[in-house]
Amino acid sequence: MRQPATYPNLEEMCATLEKLLLGFSTVILVIDALDECKGPERPDERPxxxxxxxxxxxxxxxxxQVAIKVLATSRPDLEIDEFFPEEERLTIYARDDDLAQKIELHSRIKEAICESARGMFLLAKLHCDTLATKTKPKDVLQALKAFGGDGDALAYQDTLQRIQNQPKEHRALGKKVLVCVTYSARPLTLDELRHALAVDEETKELDQEYDLDNPDDVISSCAGLVTVDSESNIIRLVHYTTQSFLESLRNQLMSDPHEFIASCCLNYLHLDAFEGHLNNYGFGSSRKFPFLRYR
Known part of the structure; x- marks a missing residue:
């Protein structure tokens, strides 16, 4: 009897598998990447x-009782070959025309991105991010054709769509971050922004450990449209064209961006920590409450 809270060994698992297989008339056991198999080494044996x-x-x-068939895939390996009769082995190679098509597609991707980016690394990256979401060569080719138009707007629209496709919480966070970074009266540090977004009308106390968004989530929720300066910790848009594009959206990101920022300020000032003695808060408090410095 095996001891509780211990993993079964391979022999025990095989014994259990045997009992399960007896419930079927035919079973196909598939082992993928057999040559990469890892497990308990035995003397003079590979796993x-x-x-x-x-x-x-x-x-x-x-x-x-049961017709068991074994199908295994592997890279070329003479030792593995010995386990299977030659007439039961099938060698699979990539066809030359498939390889040529893949190489041609890569060349077209490179050409289209370089032409559309017009020397801007940002646009090249955004286009690559767009292509990374495609699952079929047909979709890739359609995207490449679209790159030939207004490359800037298309790249940003695709990026906004990726933000929109995120889970609800990340989608909302991404939009709030973009609004604050685009419309704030001055550049915000990452900590200032996290504090601004941590409060709402119901917030009375701010728990530094549990109420603030993770810095990585703040950045990733924007799908590459923001960056943080390593020295100043200021979070900003990745390019001046990003600012122009987001401003051109007017109220598409949020019904009233300036009203949202104003509400962040008022909600922050209504924290219980500032009640009745806001004027007494100086530099030391602004380090604890960094958004207090915003003006």
Whole structure:
């Protein structure tokens, strides 16, 4: 009897598998990337060899009751070949025309991105991010055709769509961050922004550990449109064209960006920590409450 809270060994797992297999008339066991198999090393044996041996032993043992077939994939390996008769082995190669098509597609991607980016690394990156979401060559080619138009607007629209496709909380965070960074009266540090977004009308106390958004989430929620200066800790848009594009959206990100920022300020000032003696808060308090410095 195996001790509680311990992992079963391979023999125990195989014994359990045997019992399960008896409930079927035909079973196909598929082992992918057999040559990469990792497990308990046995003297003079590679891990995959031990597993294959157990599989074939099980196949022979249950042969009267269950038809067990073993399918394994592997890179070329002479030792693995010895376990399978030559007539049961199938060698698969990439077809030359498939390889040529892939190389051609890569060339077209490179050409289209370089032409559309017009020397701007930012646009090249945003276009690459867009292509990374495509699952079929057809979709990639359609995206490349679209790059030939207004490259800036298209890249930003695609990025906003990726923000929109995020989970609800990250989508809302991304929009708030972009609004604050775009419309704030002065550049904000990452800490100032996190504090500004941590409060609402119901917030009375600010817990520094539990109420602030994770810095990585603040940045990633914007899908590459913001960056943080390593020295000043100021969070800003990645390019001046980003500012122009976001401002051109008017109220698409939020119904009234300036009203939102104003509400952040008022909600922050209404924290219980400032009640009745706001004028007494100086430099030391502004380090604890960094958004207090905003003006």
């Amino acid at each position: 995959w060899k031990y597993i294959l041996t157990l599989m074939f032993q099980m196949q022979k043992k249950l042969e009267p």
